[in-house]
Amino acid sequence: MSVASQQYRYTPGKALVLLLALPALLIPTMVLCYIFWQAAPVLNWGFLFGTADGVGFGVTEGIFSQLVGSLLLAIMACLIAIPFALGTALYYRTFATPWQQRLLNAMFNMLQGIPPIVFGLCGLVVLVNLFSWGVSLLSGAVVLAVVVLPLLVLNTLATLERIPNEYSEAGSALGLTKGAIILRLWLPRSWLQLLTGLLLAMARALSETAPIMFTATVFSGVVWPDSIFSPVTTLQTHIFYLAQEGNEPLLISIAWGSAAVLVLLVASFGLLARLLQKLGDN
Amino acid sequence: MVVDLRHKDFPQEASAAPIESLDNQQSVVLTVEKLALSLGGKEILQQVGFSLPASGVTSVIGPSGAGKSSLLRCLNGLETGWSGSVQIDGSDIRQWRGGWDQLRRHVGLIAQKPLVFDASIRANVCFGLHGWRQRRRADELVKTSLQQAALWDEVCERLDAPATTLSVGQQQRLCIARAIAIKPKILLLDEPTASLDPRSKQLIEQSMLQLAQAIPLVCVTHDLEQAQRLKGQVIFMCDGRVIEQAASHQLFNQPQQIETREFLRWNVCDCD
């Protein structure tokens, strides 16, 4: 009997493993199918690009302002977090003593484990009330930036870690300054991976709900934010508020529609990140 | 000259004062005194002392693990945790104007492991130049550097190809070109011809001899014949110490120290 045919023979052990592995494959697929099946009736261009009139309790079919609100918050959060993430990672690689490196590593791993709602609470106390920024785009973006910062830092660190020491040393031996090594050796070599990390951070920021609930979003009354100090509506919180309404079928189907769009958005960022990673590996 | 082979207990300090063996006519550009280096709790260099004349090749020979590469890394400032004194033209390299980066431009180092950057061949040669404008207008420099590294004929057709597509021996020569391009005043080469065929080896040696007319060259090599061909002086290192420094014909024909004799005869070293 050949090895190949042996591999395809069923044994009780194999069947058991398959049985245990199946839910992990089936359940997400089923959930996804269910979301899109429920969302199908409302999904059309009008739904995607229509806007609420600003008075109805979300009983308007458009979610465009929520979509833009989510994206705005996520983009702003990442823009705020990027310089700090790069700064921290570069500090770690260039100046930090081994002791500081251990501390930073432990800190960011721990930060990543803190439930985001805790950051939301801090944001409410400090940014919204103490700084009087109010429930606003800015407050939400800063809180979200803190949430995605560990992810960005750890990713940047992992990226820089993949640059061999000899590579930087070869630059040093030519008399390049630290800055030149970073700009001319590290950046060209790792920008694809950095971008991948950024996209993953975007996906993360888009899926966070708790931290922006008290700091950035309102249920209705806003279509477009006029400034960074005005509140926004987002897909995540839109789903949350609509789901609370519970029994109105129209609202529920709008919630499903929003959920489907959000899933697509997050998934597309994730997929794009995977694609870039593949590109970077080649 | 007769060396008493039974005389095993050489005074170690004898290795620190070998200056009299130098050509006395030549002025000295680099002086190393009592250089010591420990890495990870291990003493890698101890009491290293020697000096370089203003031109000519100085070959460094010695068994593997003797600390030859580490010594070059200290002189170029890649290793900064050493103690002792290294003076170039009378000034201490720790107080070098412009810091270590400037020192590394002054003292070029070609590492033992050739490592090219993810860029074109041309960009690799220009990598150490300051300012993108200089790097752009460096065609002439690229050509002469590659010629000196005996690589021009092989790559002149494909200067914009990625440098990583070159063979290991070609990469080694590219690293030499890259270091020559910044016009260092002292050049340290760590086994520059280790992965080269005899012909390329010969070409590189010719370039080295030519360069050595103007600047001092230090060449670590395991090829004793190469050390002889390069003339100049030879430094024999063993176990983190400079055992002997002498003109090449003298060191190979009449080694003064018993360790050197043993190394030359058996290529083994029993330094302790």
Ligand SMILES: Nc1ncnc2c1ncn2[C@@H]1O[C@H](COP(=O)(O)OP(=O)(O)OP(=O)(O)O)[C@@H](O)[C@H]1O
């Ligand atoms: N970073 C380091 N940490 C600890 N030990 C080191 C380090 N670098 C080198 N060594 C040790 O220092 C000694 C000298 O190493 P070095 O590379 O200078 O030898 P070498 O004379 O160049 O040998 P080879 O001819 O094989 O290249 C070796 O025993 C090596 O193990």
Ligand SMILES: [Mg+2]
């Ligand atoms: Mg070596």
